Amino acid sequence: MAGSALRRLMAEYKQLTMDPPEGIAAGPISEDNFFEWEALIAGPEGTCFEGGVFPARLVFPPDYPLSPPKMKFTCDMFHPNIFADGRVCISILHAPGDDPMGYELSAERWSPVQSVEKILLSVVSMLAEPNDESGANVDAAIMWRERREEFNRIAQRLVRKTLGLPT
Amino acid sequence: MESFEQTDGNRDELIIQQQREIEKEISESTPLVSEQLPLTCLRAEYEGDEIFTAKIQELAKKYKFIRRTRPDGNCFFRAFAYSYLEYLISNNSAYQEFRKLAEASKEKLVQLGFPSFTLEDFHDTFMEVISRVSPENAEGTAKVQSELHKIFNEQGYSDYVVVYLRLITSGKLQEDADFYQNFIEGDFTIEEFRHQEVEPMYKESDHIHIIALCTAIGVGVRVEYLDRGEGSQVKAHDFPEGSEPTVYLIYRPGHYDILYPN
Numbered sequence: 001m002a003g004s005a006l007r008r009l010m011a012e013y014k015q016l017t018m019d020p021p022e023g024i025a026a027g028p029i030s031e032d033n034f035f036e037w038e039a040l041i042a043g044p045e046g047t048c049f050e051g052g053v054f055p056a057r058l059v060f061p062p063d064y065p066l067s068p069p070k071m072k073f074t075c076d077m078f079h080p081n082i083f084a085d086g087r088v089c090i091s092i093l094h095a096p097g098d099d100p101m102g103y104e105l106s107a108e109r110w111s112p113v114q115s116v117e118k119i120l121l122s123v124v125s126m127l128a129e130p131n132d133e134s135g136a137n138v139d140a141a142i143m144w145r146e147r148r149e150e151f152n153r154i155a156q157r158l159v160r161k162t163l164g165l166p167t
Numbered sequence: 168m169e170s171f172e173q174t175d176g177n178r179d180e181l182i183i184q185q186q187r188e189i190e191k192e193i194s195e196s197t198p199l200v201s202e203q204l205p206l207t208c209l210r211a212e213y214e215g216d217e218i219f220t221a222k223i224q225e226l227a228k229k230y231k232f233i234r235r236t237r238p239d240g241n242c243f244f245r246a247f248a249y250s251y252l253e254y255l256i257s258n259n260s261a262y263q264e265f266r267k268l269a270e271a272s273k274e275k276l277v278q279l280g281f282p283s284f285t286l287e288d289f290h291d292t293f294m295e296v297i298s299r300v301s302p303e304n305a306e307g308t309a310k311v312q313s314e315l316h317k318i319f320n321e322q323g324y325s326d327y328v329v330v331y332l333r334l335i336t337s338g339k340l341q342e343d344a345d346f347y348q349n350f351i352e353g354d355f356t357i358e359e360f361r362h363q364e365v366e367p368m369y370k371e372s373d374h375i376h377i378i379a380l381c382t383a384i385g386v387g388v389r390v391e392y393l394d395r396g397e398g399s400q401v402k403a404h405d406f407p408e409g410s411e412p413t414v415y416l417i418y419r420p421g422h423y424d425i426l427y428p429n
Contacts, residue, residue, distance in 0.1 A: 004288065004323045007288065008288055011288070015284060063322075065285070066326055066330065066368045067368070095367045095368070095369070096364070096367055108362070109362055110367065111366035111367045111368075112285070112330045112366070112368065113282055113285040113289075114285070115284070115285050
């Protein structure tokens with residue numbers, strides 16, 4: 001089982017290296033273990049996260065791609081769909097049925113034909129357009145909805161932090 | 168507020184995780200596909216139950232053996248694949264036809280919009296499995312049958328075959344969306360149904376899955392329904408309607424196993 005997971009992860013890594021989507025870099029932390037990846041995600045242009053480079057970690061299960069990986073930002077984040085500990089909470093990281101957040105029917109779900117690239121692109125969309133209905137971080141969701149300027153200021157501080165600039 | 172809500176989200180995830188572990192424990196106590204067992208072994212499960220006992224009695228007149236599959240939500244696909252490939256081992260011309268259909272199916276799925284890159288692995292594995300159970304194997308049918316059994320009990324191969332059949336099923340639903348839309352209950356669009364109920368692993372199959380897969384592959388399936396319904400007869404249903412069955416399955420609420428007619 002882990003054999004086919006490894007084969008698939010190696011193929012995905014190769015694909016992502018040869019033809020990386022804009023603003024995304026990802027690969028195994030160490031070539032000895034293809035089941036743990038690091039990803040770097042550039043904050044989408046024209047959003048409050050623009051300019052930042054956000055590191056995250058992906059952990060793949062032995063039965064990948066039958067089951068989805070887990071994803072966690074390893075930098076400070078403040079976003080409606082990211083838990084305080086960095087865990088990313090979007091529908092594509094869940095199979096239908098495994099539904100802690102009550103996603104909408106039409107929300108994109110995990111299936112074996114999805115890929116790391118699709119996940120990371122969804123995360124970029126999530127940064128650009130938070131879903132304030134699914135509150136992994138309720139404070140962030142409320143602030144996003146009601147005090148956008150304050151939210152943007154916090155986001156800009158996080159951006160500077162990822163660049164090692166004084167906040 | 169923040170920490171309370173987050174604990175709540177964590178708790179939901181923990182509950183889901185725990186539920187999955189329990190399911191896993193139950194399902195892993197059954198092999199992915201069992202040996203052939205005498206049909207009468209079903210009696211033991213319904214001891215003292217008159218309706219089921221009478222129905223099993225009736226069923227035993229038509230079928231000698233049953234082959235159990237693991238109750239993991241993939242049972243229809245796994246049972247179908249095993250049973251059909253087993254049939255093909257001793258039907259070379261049908262095998263050659265199916266092999267051609269399977270070979271061409273990848274291109275068709277790509278045209279229907281499936282990502283070629285992630286499809287490839289499943290298609291390759293599917294073709295490898297088909298090659299390994301070729302009736303033209305010089306070592307004989309018994310050898311190929313044991314190879315089939317071995318492959319289907321190796322999780323990696325067995326699950327990839329299930330994934331690929333799910334994709335063929337999903338492709339058929341999309342290809343004939345106007346037709347299948349009529350069978351979908353609730354607010355699902357065909358698109359949502361495919362992504363939510365067909366493509367992901369471990370999602371159980373309904374009539375619509377069976378009809379779409381049988382139609383896509385051009386195989387008749389007879390399902391015997393062993394349930395608490397009236398009468399001592401077990402009701403059978405052929406998919407697609409009026410077809411000559413090649414694959415025989417037994418359905419008990421929530422689960423499919425393989426049947427062997429006399």
